Amino acid sequence: xxxxxxxxxxxxxxxxxxxxxxxxxxxxxxxxxxxxxxxxxxxxxxxxxxxxxxxxxxxxxxxxxxxxxxxxxxxxxxxxxxxxxxxxxxxxxxxxxxxxxxxxxxxxxxxxxxxxxxxxxxxxxxxxxxxxxxxxxxxxxxxxxxxxxxxxxxxxxxxxxxxxxxxxxxxxxxxxxxxxxxxxxxxxxxxxxxxxxxxxxxxxxxxxxxxxxxxxxxxxxxxxxxxxxxxxxxxxxxxxxxxxxxxxxxxxxxxxxxxxxxxxxxxxxxxxxxxxxxxxxxxxxxxxxxxxxxxxxxxxxxxxxxxxxxxxxxxxxxxxxxxxxxxxxxxxxxxxxxxxxxxxxxxxxxxxxxxxx
Amino acid sequence: xxxxxxxxxxxxxxxxxxxxxxxxxxxxxxxxxxxxxxxxxxxxxxxxxxxxxxxxxxxxxxxxxxxxxxxxxxxxxxxxxxxxxxxxxxxxxxxxxxxxxxxxxxxxxxxxxxxxxxxxxxxxxxxxxxxxxxxxxxxxxxxxxxxxxxxxxxxxxxxxxxxxxxxxxxxxxxxxxxxxxxxxxxxxxxxxxxxxxxxxxxxxxxxxxxxxxxxxxxxxxxxxxxxxxxxxxxxxxxxxxxxxxxxxxxxxxxxxxxxxxxxxxxxxxxxxxxxxxxxxxxxxxxxxxxxxxxxxxxxxxxxxxxxxxxxxxxxxxxxxxxxxxxxxxxxxxxxxxxxxxxxxxxxxxxxxxxxxxxxx
Numbered sequence: 089x090x091x092x093x094x095x096x097x098x099x100x101x102x103x104x105x106x107x108x109x110x111x112x113x114x115x116x117x118x119x120x121x122x123x124x125x126x127x128x129x130x131x132x133x134x135x136x137x138x139x140x141x142x143x144x145x146x147x148x149x150x151x152x153x154x155x156x157x158x159x160x161x162x163x164x165x166x167x168x169x170x171x172x173x174x175x176x177x178x179x180x181x182x183x184x185x186x187x188x189x190x191x192x193x194x195x196x197x198x199x200x201x202x203x204x205x206x207x208x209x210x211x212x213x214x215x216x217x218x219x220x221x222x223x224x225x226x227x228x229x230x231x232x233x234x235x236x237x238x239x240x241x242x243x244x245x246x247x248x249x250x251x252x253x254x255x256x257x258x259x260x261x262x263x264x265x266x267x268x269x270x271x272x273x274x275x276x277x278x279x280x281x282x283x284x285x286x287x288x289x290x291x292x293x294x295x296x297x298x299x300x301x302x303x304x305x306x307x308x309x310x311x312x313x314x315x316x317x318x319x320x321x322x323x324x325x326x327x328x329x330x331x332x333x334x335x336x337x338x339x340x341x342x343x344x345x346x347x348x349x350x351x352x353x354x355x356x357x358x359x360x361x362x363x364x365x366x367x368x369x370x371x372x373x374x375x376x377x378x379x380x381x382x383x384x385x386x387x388x389x390x391x392x393x394x395x396x397x398x399x400x401x402x403x404x405x406x407x408x409x410x411x412x413x414x415x416x417x418x419x420x421x422x423x424x425x426x427x428x429x430x431x432x433x434x435x436x437x438x439x440x441x442x443x444x445x
Numbered sequence: 446x447x448x449x450x451x452x453x454x455x456x457x458x459x460x461x462x463x464x465x466x467x468x469x470x471x472x473x474x475x476x477x478x479x480x481x482x483x484x485x486x487x488x489x490x491x492x493x494x495x496x497x498x499x500x501x502x503x504x505x506x507x508x509x510x511x512x513x514x515x516x517x518x519x520x521x522x523x524x525x526x527x528x529x530x531x532x533x534x535x536x537x538x539x540x541x542x543x544x545x546x547x548x549x550x551x552x553x554x555x556x557x558x559x560x561x562x563x564x565x566x567x568x569x570x571x572x573x574x575x576x577x578x579x580x581x582x583x584x585x586x587x588x589x590x591x592x593x594x595x596x597x598x599x600x601x602x603x604x605x606x607x608x609x610x611x612x613x614x615x616x617x618x619x620x621x622x623x624x625x626x627x628x629x630x631x632x633x634x635x636x637x638x639x640x641x642x643x644x645x646x647x648x649x650x651x652x653x654x655x656x657x658x659x660x661x662x663x664x665x666x667x668x669x670x671x672x673x674x675x676x677x678x679x680x681x682x683x684x685x686x687x688x689x690x691x692x693x694x695x696x697x698x699x700x701x702x703x704x705x706x707x708x709x710x711x712x713x714x715x716x717x718x719x720x721x722x723x724x725x726x727x728x729x730x731x732x733x734x735x736x737x738x739x740x741x742x743x744x745x746x747x748x749x750x751x752x753x754x755x756x757x758x759x760x761x762x763x764x765x766x767x768x769x770x771x772x773x774x775x776x777x778x779x780x781x782x783x784x785x786x787x788x789x790x791x792x793x794x795x796x797x798x799x800x801x802x803x804x805x
Contacts, residue, residue: 151636151637266723295661295724296498297701297702297720300705300715300718300719301718304716323707325706329707329708349711352711363635366635366639374668374669379639380636381636384604
C-alpha cells in the first residue's frame with residue numbers, strides 16, 4: 089500500500105556531538121525532574137543530556153519508572169508545575185522551553201513540538217469529531233478560514249492513509265478502531281507542521297499487525313517531512329524499526345547511547361546487555377532458561393550515591409557503589425555511563441557474556 | 446505420569462455469541478461472534494500457545510474453558526469426562542483447571558493479605574485453615590517470595606511482578622493439572638517477564654502441569670509453547686507444533702502475523718506492512734473464509750466457500766509432551782490447501798496426499 093517504495097535511508101550514525109555549525113533541534117542538558125507531591129520527593133529524571141538533530145530519530149528505551157516518559161513530557165512542559173521541580177536546560181528549535189511564558193508555551197506546543205500518546209482514546213476529546221479537533225488545532229495557530237482548515241484536515245487524513253477520509257473526519261473517536269485512532273492522533277499532531285514529534289509508546293496498545301503499520305507510517309512521515317522524532321518505548325524491536333539512535337534509560341539517567349547498529353551489536357553497559365538478553369526473542373532454544381536481571385530497580389526517592397544499577401550488576405565493584413559514573417566515550421557517538429566498560433567489552437568479545445558471579 | 450490414550454483436555458465445536466443490545470432507535474441487536482466453532486485438544490504435560498489479534502476470541506476461549514461464561518454450544522471433555530456432566534462437576538473441574546489473568550492487581554482481593562488470598566481456595570474446597578495457610582506459605586516460597594517477608598502483605602504493597610507471582614501461587618494452591626495463563630506476563634517489564642517465564646517453566650516441570658498460554662507477544666509464545674493455535678475472528682486458522690509453525694507457517698494469516706514481528710536488525714527493516722488495516726469486526730464477519738478481505742492470496746471463491754475447520758488430531762503417543770514430531774505439518778483452515786476447493790493453488794480433488802502445497 090506504500091506508494092514510496094524506496095527503502096528508508098538510514099543516516100550514517102550521527103555522532104553525539106554534531107557539527108559546530110548546525111544547531112541541534114533539541115538540546116537537553118542536565119535535566120532533572122523531581123516530583124514533590126508525595127511523602128518523599130521522587131527523582132524521576134536525574135541528569136539527562138540529550139541532543140537531536142533535525143530529521144533524526146532517537147528512541148528512548150527503558151522499563152517502567154526509568155524516566156523515559158517523564159523526560160519526553162518535560163520537552164512539552166506537561167508536568168503539573170506545583171508538584172514538579174524541573175532544573176537544567178531544555179532548548180528546542182532555539183527556544184528555551186523551561187523559560188517560556190504561558191502564552192508562548194501554548195504557541196510552542198503543537199507548532200514547534202507535538203506529541204502522540206499511547207492511548208488515543210484518552211488523548212482525543214470524546215465529545216468532538218476528530219475533524220473538528222484538527223480544525224481547532226490549525227486555527228489556534230494559524231489565521232486561516234474554517235474551510236481552509238477543513239481542507240488541510242482532509243489532506244492530513246489522506247497523508248496518514250485513513251480510508252474514506254472525508255467520512256472519517258466526521259467520526260467521533262470511539263467510532264474508530266484502535267489503529268485508525270492512532271492514525272487520527274498522528275494527523276492531529278502533525279496539523280500545525282511541527283519540527284519535532286514526540287511519541288510516547290505509540291504502538292504499545294496495538295496488535296503486532298497494526299503496530300508494524302503505524303511504525304512504517306511514522307518512518308515514512310518522518311522521512312518525507314524531515315521531522316525530528318523522539319520515540320519512547322519499552323520494546324527494543326519497535327525502536328529498531330524506526331530509530332537512528334537509541335538511548336537506554338535506567339533510574340532517571342541515560343546509561344548508554346549509540347546508533348542502533350552499535351547498540352544492538354556492541355552494547356557496553358551491563359544493563360543494556362542484560363536487557364537484550366532477557367528477551368524471549370532469539371533465545372538460543374525455545375524453552376531454554378532466559379537470562380534475567382536479579383533484583384528490582386532502585387527506589388527513586390532514595391537513589392544510591394553510586395551507579396544506580398550496581399546492586400543488580402555482576403560486574404560491579406566497590407568503586408561502582410561509591411561514585412556515580414560519568415559517560416565514557418567508547419567510539420564516536422557511542423557512550424556508556426559505566427566504570428567497567430573494558431570488562432564488558434572483553435566479555436562481549438569472548439562470546440561468553442556471563443558476568444563473574 | 447501414566448500414559449493416556451486420550452487428550453487431557455478436548456474441546457469440540459465451542460461457540461459463544463454475545464447478543465448486542467438494541468439501541469433506542471431499534472438499531473443494532475446483532476451478535477458478536479466471539480468464538481465461532483473452535484476445536485482443539487491439549488495433552489498432558491504440553492504447553493499450547495494461543496495467538497491472534499485482539500478480538501480473535503482467544504480470551505473468550507479461555508473464559509469458556511473455565512466456565513466463567515457458559516458456551517452456547519460445544520463440549521469440553523476433561524480427562525475423559527464431560528465438564529458439568531454427571532462424571533465431573535464444575536466444582537471438581539475447576540479444582541483441576543486454574544487460571545492466571547493479565548491484571549495482577551484486579552485479580553487479588555485488596556482486603557486480604559496475600560497469604561489469605563492463596564489459602565482461600567483450598568479452604569473453600571475443604572482444607573482446614575492451618576493446612577491451607579501452610580500450603581500458601583510453601584507456595585510463596587516456591588514462587589520466589591520469602592513467606593516471612595511477604596505473607597502478611599497486601600496486594601498494593603507489592604510490585605507488578607511480585608503480584609503476578611502471588612497469582613501464580615494462588616492458581617497452584619488447589620493443585621491443578623491445567624493452568625490457563627491469559628496474557629499473564631503481558632503487563633510486566635521485559636526483565637521481570639523473563640523471571641516469571643522462567644518460574645513458569647520451573648513450576649511446570651516440578652508439578653507436571655499443562656499450560657494453555659495465551660499471549661499477543663509472538664516471541665514469548667514461541668519460547669513457551671510445544672504447540673501453537675492461531676485464531677482469527679473466532680475461529681482456528683492454523684494449529685500445529687510450535688517449531689514447524691514458526692519456521693514455516695502455512696496459512697496466509699499466520700505468515701502475515703509472524704512477519705509483523707519487528708526484525709531486530711537495522712539492516713533488514715520491514716518495508717511493507719504484511720497486512721493492511723485492522724481486523725474486521727466480529728459482529729459481522731466476512732462471508733466464506735473470514736480472512737479473505739485482507740488476504741494476499743484470496744480468490745473470488747474465498748468469499749463464498751468456508752474452509753474446513755482443522756481436525757483435532759487424536760494424540761498418538763499419549764502422555765508426556767503430546768508432540769511426536771516437532772516438524773510435523775500444522776493443520777490449516779484455508780482453501781489453498783483443501784483438495785478440489787477450486788482455489789488455483791489447491792491440490793486436485795483426487796490427490797492422495799492433500800497437504801503438499803508449497804509456499805509461493
